[in-house]
Amino acid sequence: MTDAIETLATSRESDLSAVLIAATDGYLDTIDMSVLASALDDIDASHIRRQIALILGLDDTGLPDDLDTPFADGLAALSTLAGEIAALAASQARHTLNSNSDAVREANTAAGAFLSAFRADTADAIRAAIESAIYGSGTPDARAAQLRRAIGLSVKQATSLEIMREAVQTYLDAPRVLVPARTDAAGNRIRASYVRKVDARAIIAATRGHLSAAQIRMLAKALGNPNLTAANADAMLDRHAAALRRYRTQAVMGEGIHALTEQAKLTGWLIAHRFGALPADQRRYWHTAGDERVRHQHSQVKIMNPLGVPLGEPFDTPFGPRMSPPLEWGCRCRARLGAKP
Numbered sequence: 001m002t003d004a005i006e007t008l009a010t011s012r013e014s015d016l017s018a019v020l021i022a023a024t025d026g027y028l029d030t031i032d033m034s035v036l037a038s039a040l041d042d043i044d045a046s047h048i049r050r051q052i053a054l055i056l057g058l059d060d061t062g063l064p065d066d067l068d069t070p071f072a073d074g075l076a077a078l079s080t081l082a083g084e085i086a087a088l089a090a091s092q093a094r095h096t097l098n099s100n101s102d103a104v105r106e107a108n109t110a111a112g113a114f115l116s117a118f119r120a121d122t123a124d125a126i127r128a129a130i131e132s133a134i135y136g137s138g139t140p141d142a143r144a145a146q147l148r149r150a151i152g153l154s155v156k157q158a159t160s161l162e163i164m165r166e167a168v169q170t171y172l173d174a175p176r177v178l179v180p181a182r183t184d185a186a187g188n189r190i191r192a193s194y195v196r197k198v199d200a201r202a203i204i205a206a207t208r209g210h211l212s213a214a215q216i217r218m219l220a221k222a223l224g225n226p227n228l229t230a231a232n233a234d235a236m237l238d239r240h241a242a243a244l245r246r247y248r249t250q251a252v253m254g255e256g257i258h259a260l261t262e263q264a265k266l267t268g269w270l271i272a273h274r275f276g277a278l279p280a281d282q283r284r285y286w287h288t289a290g291d292e293r294v295r296h297q298h299s300q301v302k303i304m305n306p307l308g309v310p311l312g313e314p315f316d317t318p319f320g321p322r323m324s325p326p327l328e329w330g331c332r333c334r335a336r337l338g339a340k341p
Helices: 002-030 033-040 045-056 065-091 102-110 113-135 140-150 155-173 200-205 213-223 230-274 296-304
Strands: 176-179 193-196 282-287 334-339
Touching: 002 065, 002 230, 033 045, 033 140, 045 113, 065 102, 065 113, 065 230, 102 230, 113 140, 113 155, 113 230, 140 155, 140 230, 155 200, 155 213, 155 230, 200 213, 213 230, 230 282, 230 334, 282 296
Parallel strands: none
Antiparallel strands: 176 193, 282 334
C-alpha cells in the first residue's frame, strides 16, 4: 500500500508540475514585447508600474490573472490528493476513512500551503523584476526581455539572471579590436582576429557569490566568444530562464507533495488507530533512501529511534523533534508502519 501511495503522489506531482509549467509558458507567449518595451521608454516610474501591471494583467497580489486559474486548480487537486493519501494509509489497516472527518478536512486545508508560498514568491519576483526593468541598464527592449524572463522565477533566480544579463551587457558594450596576424615562438602563423577590449575574467569575478558554479561556467563560455552578439546573448538567457522555471516548479512540487504525502499518511494512520483498526503495537519507523546520497544527519534519525515511535509522537532528529519527514530541503526519507520489536 505504501508503494500505491508513493505512486499516486509521484503521478500527481508530475501532472501538477506539467500544468503549471505549461500555463506559465502559454502566458509568456501572449506578452506583446513591443508594447512592454514602449511602456519602459518613459521617465515616470509610477506611470510605468501602472502600465506594466495592465500589460501583464497583474492582479492585486502581483500575479498575472492568466495564472490564477491554474494555481486555484492546483490547490483543489492538492486538497483531493491529501484526502486520497489519508484514505489509502487508513486502508492499510482495513479501515475506511470518512472523508468528512475533521482530521481529513484539516489535512485538505493545509495541503496547499506550499503552493500558496510558491505563488507569493512568484509575485514577489515579478515585482522585483519590474523595478529592475524601470531602473536597470540597457535599452527598453533589453529590459523588457529581462522582465519577461523573470516571470515564473523565484526572487533569487530572477536576481541571478539579472546579474548574468548585466555581466553580458558589460562585455557586449566593450569595443572589439583587431589583433593583427602574427607568428608565435614556435613559428606557427596565427591569423588576425577580433577580441573584446575588456577583462572578461574581472567581469566574471564580480559575479562570484551571486551566481552558481553552473551559471559562472555558462557566463565564462559566453564571454570567451569575441563574436558574441546581442541576439546570441538573449537566446542564452532565454534558454536559461526556461530551465530555471522548470527546475523551480518541479523542485517545489516535489518538496511540497513529499511533505503533504507524509502528513496525510500520518492522518490516515491516526484515524485508523483511533478506531482500533491498527494493532496496539504498531509504530512508525524512519526510512532513508538507502543510497550513497543519504546525508549523515538523515541516517542518524534511524539510529536515534531504533524502536520507532508511537503514532502520535515525533521522531528525535539532529534538527529537533519531527512528526514526519521531510527533514529538510531535498530529503527523500519516508515513514513506514511496523510492529514494535
